[in-house]
Amino acid sequence: MHKPTRAAGRSTWKTRSGDVIVVLLVLAAAAASILLVSRANAGEKGSIAVVEVGGREVRRFTLGPGQASRRFTVEGTQGTSTFEIKDGRVRMVESACRDKVCIGMGWVDTAGRAIVCLPNRVTIRITGGREPGVDTVSE
Numbered sequence: 194m195h196k197p198t199r200a201a202g203r204s205t206w207k208t209r210s211g212d213v214i215v216v217l218l219v220l221a222a223a224a225a226s227i228l229l230v231s232r233a234n235a236g237e238k239g240s241i242a243v244v245e246v247g248g249r250e251v252r253r254f255t256l257g258p259g260q261a262s263r264r265f266t267v268e269g270t271q272g273t274s275t276f277e278i279k280d281g282r283v284r285m286v287e288s289a290c291r292d293k294v295c296i297g298m299g300w301v302d303t304a305g306r307a308i309v310c311l312p313n314r315v316t317i318r319i320t321g322g323r324e325p326g327v328d329t330v331s332e
Contacts, residue, residue: 240257241256245316246268246314256283258280259281261279271314273289274313285317290311294310295309295313304319305319307319
C-alpha cells in the first residue's frame, strides 16, 4: 500500500494493480487451504457411519469410495427414517419428522460431521477409521 493523499480534507488510498493481485492471491490460498483441510478425511478408507436412535447405537456401516447405492431404514421415536449410503458418503432421504431439516443436510462424508433429526431422535455421525489423537494435517 502507498501513503495516503489528502483530497478535500479526506484521506484516500491509491490502489495499484499489484495490491489487487496480492489480495486475490491471499484469498485464493485461504480458499484452497479450507477446501484441502475440510476434505482431508472425506471418504477415507475405514470411515464409519454410526446410526443412533435416542442416543443408542443401532447400526454401523463402513464407508469407502466406489460403494454402490444402498438404502437402510431405522425406527425413530416418530416413525421411520431412511438413509442412503453411496460412494463413501451418507445422506437422509426420508424421515417421519415435519420440518425435514435432516434431509436438507445433504451428503456427509467427513469424520466429525453428522446428520441429526431431532424430532425423530435419529443421528448419523461419521467417525474416522484411525485412532484419535493424530491430526490429519500433521501426518
